[in-house]
Amino acid sequence: MGAHHLEFKGRDIISIEDFSQAEINHILNVTAQMEPYAKGGSDLLKGKILATLFFEPSTRTRLSFETAMLKLGGSYIGFAEPDVSSARKGENLADTIRTVENYADVIALRHSLEGSAKLAAEFSKVPIINAGTGAEEHPTQALIDLYTIRKEKGKLDGLKIALVGDLRYGRTVHSLAYGLAKYNVELFLVSPETLRMRKDVIQGIKNRIPVAENVNLEKIIPQLDVLYVTRIQKERFLDAAEYAKVKGAYRVDLKAIEKAKKDLAILHPLPRVDEIAPEVDNTPQAKYFTQVWNGVVVRMALLSLVLGAVS
Amino acid sequence: MGAHHLEFKGRDIISIEDFSQAEINHILNVTAQMEPYAKGGSDLLKGKILATLFFEPSTRTRLSFETAMLKLGGSYIGFAEPDVSSARKGENLADTIRTVENYADVIALRHSLEGSAKLAAEFSKVPIINAGTGAEEHPTQALIDLYTIRKEKGKLDGLKIALVGDLRYGRTVHSLAYGLAKYNVELFLVSPETLRMRKDVIQGIKNRIPVAENVNLEKIIPQLDVLYVTRIQKERFLDAAEYAKVKGAYRVDLKAIEKAKKDLAILHPLPRVDEIAPEVDNTPQAKYFTQVWNGVVVRMALLSLVLGAVS
Amino acid sequence: MGAHHLEFKGRDIISIEDFSQAEINHILNVTAQMEPYAKGGSDLLKGKILATLFFEPSTRTRLSFETAMLKLGGSYIGFAEPDVSSARKGENLADTIRTVENYADVIALRHSLEGSAKLAAEFSKVPIINAGTGAEEHPTQALIDLYTIRKEKGKLDGLKIALVGDLRYGRTVHSLAYGLAKYNVELFLVSPETLRMRKDVIQGIKNRIPVAENVNLEKIIPQLDVLYVTRIQKERFLDAAEYAKVKGAYRVDLKAIEKAKKDLAILHPLPRVDEIAPEVDNTPQAKYFTQVWNGVVVRMALLSLVLGAVS
Numbered sequence: 001m002g003a004h005h006l007e008f009k010g011r012d013i014i015s016i017e018d019f020s021q022a023e024i025n026h027i028l029n030v031t032a033q034m035e036p037y038a039k040g041g042s043d044l045l046k047g048k049i050l051a052t053l054f055f056e057p058s059t060r061t062r063l064s065f066e067t068a069m070l071k072l073g074g075s076y077i078g079f080a081e082p083d084v085s086s087a088r089k090g091e092n093l094a095d096t097i098r099t100v101e102n103y104a105d106v107i108a109l110r111h112s113l114e115g116s117a118k119l120a121a122e123f124s125k126v127p128i129i130n131a132g133t134g135a136e137e138h139p140t141q142a143l144i145d146l147y148t149i150r151k152e153k154g155k156l157d158g159l160k161i162a163l164v165g166d167l168r169y170g171r172t173v174h175s176l177a178y179g180l181a182k183y184n185v186e187l188f189l190v191s192p193e194t195l196r197m198r199k200d201v202i203q204g205i206k207n208r209i210p211v212a213e214n215v216n217l218e219k220i221i222p223q224l225d226v227l228y229v230t231r232i233q234k235e236r237f238l239d240a241a242e243y244a245k246v247k248g249a250y251r252v253d254l255k256a257i258e259k260a261k262k263d264l265a266i267l268h269p270l271p272r273v274d275e276i277a278p279e280v281d282n283t284p285q286a287k288y289f290t291q292v293w294n295g296v297v298v299r300m301a302l303l304s305l306v307l308g309a310v311s
Numbered sequence: 312m313g314a315h316h317l318e319f320k321g322r323d324i325i326s327i328e329d330f331s332q333a334e335i336n337h338i339l340n341v342t343a344q345m346e347p348y349a350k351g352g353s354d355l356l357k358g359k360i361l362a363t364l365f366f367e368p369s370t371r372t373r374l375s376f377e378t379a380m381l382k383l384g385g386s387y388i389g390f391a392e393p394d395v396s397s398a399r400k401g402e403n404l405a406d407t408i409r410t411v412e413n414y415a416d417v418i419a420l421r422h423s424l425e426g427s428a429k430l431a432a433e434f435s436k437v438p439i440i441n442a443g444t445g446a447e448e449h450p451t452q453a454l455i456d457l458y459t460i461r462k463e464k465g466k467l468d469g470l471k472i473a474l475v476g477d478l479r480y481g482r483t484v485h486s487l488a489y490g491l492a493k494y495n496v497e498l499f500l501v502s503p504e505t506l507r508m509r510k511d512v513i514q515g516i517k518n519r520i521p522v523a524e525n526v527n528l529e530k531i532i533p534q535l536d537v538l539y540v541t542r543i544q545k546e547r548f549l550d551a552a553e554y555a556k557v558k559g560a561y562r563v564d565l566k567a568i569e570k571a572k573k574d575l576a577i578l579h580p581l582p583r584v585d586e587i588a589p590e591v592d593n594t595p596q597a598k599y600f601t602q603v604w605n606g607v608v609v610r611m612a613l614l615s616l617v618l619g620a621v622s
Numbered sequence: 623m624g625a626h627h628l629e630f631k632g633r634d635i636i637s638i639e640d641f642s643q644a645e646i647n648h649i650l651n652v653t654a655q656m657e658p659y660a661k662g663g664s665d666l667l668k669g670k671i672l673a674t675l676f677f678e679p680s681t682r683t684r685l686s687f688e689t690a691m692l693k694l695g696g697s698y699i700g701f702a703e704p705d706v707s708s709a710r711k712g713e714n715l716a717d718t719i720r721t722v723e724n725y726a727d728v729i730a731l732r733h734s735l736e737g738s739a740k741l742a743a744e745f746s747k748v749p750i751i752n753a754g755t756g757a758e759e760h761p762t763q764a765l766i767d768l769y770t771i772r773k774e775k776g777k778l779d780g781l782k783i784a785l786v787g788d789l790r791y792g793r794t795v796h797s798l799a800y801g802l803a804k805y806n807v808e809l810f811l812v813s814p815e816t817l818r819m820r821k822d823v824i825q826g827i828k829n830r831i832p833v834a835e836n837v838n839l840e841k842i843i844p845q846l847d848v849l850y851v852t853r854i855q856k857e858r859f860l861d862a863a864e865y866a867k868v869k870g871a872y873r874v875d876l877k878a879i880e881k882a883k884k885d886l887a888i889l890h891p892l893p894r895v896d897e898i899a900p901e902v903d904n905t906p907q908a909k910y911f912t913q914v915w916n917g918v919v920v921r922m923a924l925l926s927l928v929l930g931a932v933s
Contacts, residue, residue: 040358041357041358046663047662047663047693049689049692049693051685059390060410063362063388063389063390063411063414064414066388067360067388067414067415070360070386070388071358071360075386075692075697077685077688077689077692078685079681079685079702080390091892091893091894091895094900095892095893095894096893098911098914099682099892099893099911099914100685102911102914102915102917102918103685103686103689103914103918104689270402270406270410271402271406271407271410272402272406273402278405289409289410289413292409292410292413292414293413295413296413296414351669352668352669370701371721374673374699374700374701374722374725375725377699378671378699378725378726381671381697381699382669382671386697391701581713581717581721582713582717582718582721583713583717584713589716600720600721600724603720603721603724604724606724607724607725
């Protein structure tokens, strides 16, 4: 890692754990520089092609990447569904990558299989950006979350942050926890019994930052700087009854944030279903749609960095 | 509406009824100005992004919008199928819009739900263009029809126009009827019993223009200036037998137009199935493929207007 | 054909049989000229639009065409799946073409029906490029194969070439056989009994070049210059047991090429399943991923030629 320090050209973005605090700070700084391009457009990546290979559908993430590329003057190719791809004909991922690297200058990969981004990076001549793989990794979302927190609070160090909802199956919350653990924050975990964060993840971050488990949201809310809410994903449950039981729990509404700080920042990776009541949308604390904008800007920074257009 | 008169920047295109005759005339005039750009390209919307959100598939309309944007030097993102979108994860339309407004400068929305474009416009910071919603509204198609008629006949006022086929379930025919009612035309309705235009629609236009219901096409054809044929859509029928019965009825072939004026203009919003015989395609009266070209030009005008590139 | 000699502007690319050796040589020469544009980009087709109409999914071919257009400074519209198209509403191909010709400057068509590209060309005002139709024609793949062979071996005439695998159902192998028959090559056919090349195809090429049927690969391998392997496509079999039986047969692994020339070129149209062992990928003889790159360059040449940007 030493030699790669602050060198991003040609690098893959596979896991938030691959980056030092200094590197993450650099990505966030470059992101801030991208804001005017996000508003006014640019020709920074003119002639470059992004391939969005989404073996698992995610309209939001796909469109965010494609928008980022367009705003940099580049263009995109890709697919949005697994069954549209050659995978149907039995092709393996390595061959798909060794094909698409002939078309695109950078590849954003979404895949349900753990480790698929890492595998793709081993075969690819062009940079791979992990756009969500398996149940573990969603590094660009973690960077968006970190950027949003830093933009809203002016800093990361010293903040009290609660993660609420499904802390077991959501890939964004894993990547975020690892990302936050690189800073001097205090973490509070709020979730139903069956959706608690896995022991190994907690252990991995507890060595670095204070983590309070099994927290009661009502008690902790007055001291929080950031409230990070996640969707309880139906598709992660094998049992529909179990889903119904926890779905409504840990819902954030006006009453829940009654005693919160005025400058609390409420985040959510979206899409949401019932976890945040619509009445919260109009509060000054709601930052989850700002997060969407930040998503484009962060991805502009990543694309520019790995393609060597900025350094 | 007064203050907005002839001001299009930032406006939504939801319903043909939202526009005065003066405003529609202005759109048609701007469309005429777009013809050279449609042929030779332009950079009028360079750096701008259109999102085509098609919750209901319509290749024709989607490609028409995307082509319009490309010919203006802009680019597009989007999806063509509902199941590719976050909707599958339970997200509501308002959240989708508040997400996509961070990606795109203008949104074209196709949706099966009545009122969805209006709802989207309430939440969106960027202009919404209704690309077909519910069974009622398809304002851009109506503008295309009006532009085609004006281009072919040199005027709208004073024309005798027959609407033929499915006048009950087709959304284009509703928007067109309301659009035509803003001009001094005479309308003839030709349809099977079960597919007659709804009473409330007829009432809405009868106050403004003469409407002859339950017309026999053979009798009226010699005096017509415009023959507007619509597809009898299988998917609107619950009963297959009922569909089979009316499918072949009111078919336009060479015999049907034998006594028509030489400069009759035959229009159809397409796709057609059996309503117009292929033998009609080569007659000088067939204008339904010209209509497709006009579709691109009209949408170029609308995109340019709502984005403030022309006024 | 005489008048069209070396004149490509406005021409359709339907079948490899429509082109003389001189014309194919010209395409391959123009392809070679495109290599720097493929690497560095160009504005040769700025403002031009390609429509990729894929009624049958083929991610690889679709992305290759779209990449080719982007690298020439153009853009694309299209669909990747039959059910997304108006075809679902019962529209016929002729109407689809007469619609899309109003959107695009050139159309790449993929369709399961024999003769569909020819039909499309009859109705279209803009050039049609056959991107794979029926079981017979895939002319752009044949041109890619010819270009790859010429690039790797420096020539086409005088080469000994084996076609291995499914020679009956694969459309690429038919187009390639007809293409090779225009040159002075020696052909060896290697396939299971049930997948032998059809009699009429063999007859068509046997008149022009020497063809050895029912060849044993092991015996012939030492003299080969090119080994062209094809996928045994599951979807071509009605009987799963039959598929299982031939699937593993005629597999190319390190042992199979042990006695091959050092400069043997192994080609495959991809995607592959089991026909070539992964261990072969790292041999200097493996050229099937180079073929993918060549695919983009050949399609750049074809788009530029039929749009009259080069001659």
